[in-house]
Amino acid sequence: MKDIAVIAVSGGMDSCVTAAIASLDHRLAFAHINYGQRTEEKELQCFHKLADHYNAEKRLVIDLRHLAVIGGSSLTDHNIDVSAANLDNLDIPTSYVPFRNSNILAVCTSWAEVIGAKWVYIGAVNEDSSGYPDCRPEFYEAFQRVIDTGTKPDSGIRIATPVISFTKDQIVKRGIELKAPLEYTWSCYSSDEKACGECDSCALRLRGFQKAGFDDPIAYHKKPIYYKG
Amino acid sequence: MKDIAVIAVSGGMDSCVTAAIASLDHRLAFAHINYGQRTEEKELQCFHKLADHYNAEKRLVIDLRHLAVIGGSSLTDHNIDVSAANLDNLDIPTSYVPFRNSNILAVCTSWAEVIGAKWVYIGAVNEDSSGYPDCRPEFYEAFQRVIDTGTKPDSGIRIATPVISFTKDQIVKRGIELKAPLEYTWSCYSSDEKACGECDSCALRLRGFQKAGFDDPIAYHKKPIYYKG
Numbered sequence: 238m239k240d241i242a243v244i245a246v247s248g249g250m251d252s253c254v255t256a257a258i259a260s261l262d263h264r265l266a267f268a269h270i271n272y273g274q275r276t277e278e279k280e281l282q283c284f285h286k287l288a289d290h291y292n293a294e295k296r297l298v299i300d301l302r303h304l305a306v307i308g309g310s311s312l313t314d315h316n317i318d319v320s321a322a323n324l325d326n327l328d329i330p331t332s333y334v335p336f337r338n339s340n341i342l343a344v345c346t347s348w349a350e351v352i353g354a355k356w357v358y359i360g361a362v363n364e365d366s367s368g369y370p371d372c373r374p375e376f377y378e379a380f381q382r383v384i385d386t387g388t389k390p391d392s393g394i395r396i397a398t399p400v401i402s403f404t405k406d407q408i409v410k411r412g413i414e415l416k417a418p419l420e421y422t423w424s425c426y427s428s429d430e431k432a433c434g435e436c437d438s439c440a441l442r443l444r445g446f447q448k449a450g451f452d453d454p455i456a457y458h459k460k461p462i463y464y465k466g
Numbered sequence: 467m468k469d470i471a472v473i474a475v476s477g478g479m480d481s482c483v484t485a486a487i488a489s490l491d492h493r494l495a496f497a498h499i500n501y502g503q504r505t506e507e508k509e510l511q512c513f514h515k516l517a518d519h520y521n522a523e524k525r526l527v528i529d530l531r532h533l534a535v536i537g538g539s540s541l542t543d544h545n546i547d548v549s550a551a552n553l554d555n556l557d558i559p560t561s562y563v564p565f566r567n568s569n570i571l572a573v574c575t576s577w578a579e580v581i582g583a584k585w586v587y588i589g590a591v592n593e594d595s596s597g598y599p600d601c602r603p604e605f606y607e608a609f610q611r612v613i614d615t616g617t618k619p620d621s622g623i624r625i626a627t628p629v630i631s632f633t634k635d636q637i638v639k640r641g642i643e644l645k646a647p648l649e650y651t652w653s654c655y656s657s658d659e660k661a662c663g664e665c666d667s668c669a670l671r672l673r674g675f676q677k678a679g680f681d682d683p684i685a686y687h688k689k690p691i692y693y694k695g
Contacts, residue, residue, distance in 0.1 A: 336579055379611040379614070386599065
């Protein structure tokens with residue numbers, strides 16, 4: 238029998254394709270983190286649709302809304318505007334949630350240790366990303382060492398970041414290859430009925446689809462052209 | 467003006483003495499984590515008394531009760547008995563909360579990054595501890611690297627573990643030297659009116675006081691002798 242793996246599933250495209258990849262080798266334990274982001278309701282719906290689609294054996298919704306109380310990000314603080322996309326700007330955008338991925342990995346690792354999972358998958362993307370410090374490979378290498386030193390000696394938990402070096406168009410292509418249900422994913426930071434098409438996250442997603450040569454199956458308010466083939 | 471430091475304050479003796487040490491050099495931002503432990507109500511009272519005593523400039527109570535949902539520890543799961551103390555047993559006790567300190571450091575670092583604190587203090591104790599993997603210095607060294615790679619480049623946040631190499635009697639002595647209000651601290655894992663005197667945590671605490679030659683100011687159901695001078 239396949240072993241079980243914890244997958245951090247936000248409901249976005251990257252975590253969906255990560256789940257698709259993990260499903261090839263593992264039984265699945267889906268973890269969703271609510272950190273008080275604006276579009277949480279929509280993301281949670283996507284999480285459950287993805288968990289149904291992949292027949293996840295376990296699912297856990299974790300409340301990290303204290304990250305919204307702490308603030309510091311436009312994703313959780315309505316007093317900070319979500320920056321309009323600027324894909325050439327290498328500054329850390331206002332949507333950066335301070336140290337978010339450490340909080341996510343910490344709780345996923347706790348869960349993995351309790352259920353005996355040997356893997357924690359997370360859909361971090363470095364290249365083509367928005368410049369978040371906690372999406373870089375060296376961050377995950379460092380966190381692996383924290384797991385090695387901070388869990389029971391026989392836990393043997395490994396972090397897997399299968400899409401970290403993918404560009405968004407590679408993620409779209411891999412998702413379509415694996416028949417991942419990209420229609421059940423949500424990326425927009427601003428809106429939860431139709432995607433805005435204009436925030437960082439929409440721009441990266443749309444550019445990915447446009448570069449890959451596929452049509453994005455979700456609904457948009459606006460669908461600007463971010464890539465001319 | 468002194469800079470501000472985040473202190474993880476459980477309400478126990480180790481974090482109280484850590485706060486006493488931090489107060490020598492910093493303004494204080496006190497963070498308390500509720501992870502669904504049995505004696506949380508008492509610990510939270512201690513936290514607020516300590517925050518008042520040290521005139522903490524900021525205080526934050528963080529809800530990590532999902533760690534209780536995840537389970538795996540006698541501290542949070544009433545179906546697992548709190549083991550009776552056995553100070554010679556080097557196994558990881560049932561009170562180990564899987565990967566707890568990573569969750570605590572992650573959220574304290576998020577807060578530090580938002581408020582501009584350069585330090586996160588935590589009262590981890592390695593020597594004389596109960597054998598938790600996430601109380602060892604190598605765990606904190608590894609987590610420092612996670613902070614260095616996972617926060618904004620100018621954050622410059624450092625972890626401080628000023629009592630990590632202390633024995634419990636050294637913690638008692640240092641606390642008394644610094645006039646730390648040890649009467650406002652709570653260590654017992656089982657009970658929240660009078661301390662039980664018999665769980666791991668009570669045994670370590672009482673042995674520390676007995677070895678240091680001081681009387682513990684809090685009330686106990688039983689006060690066994692753990693050290694004969």
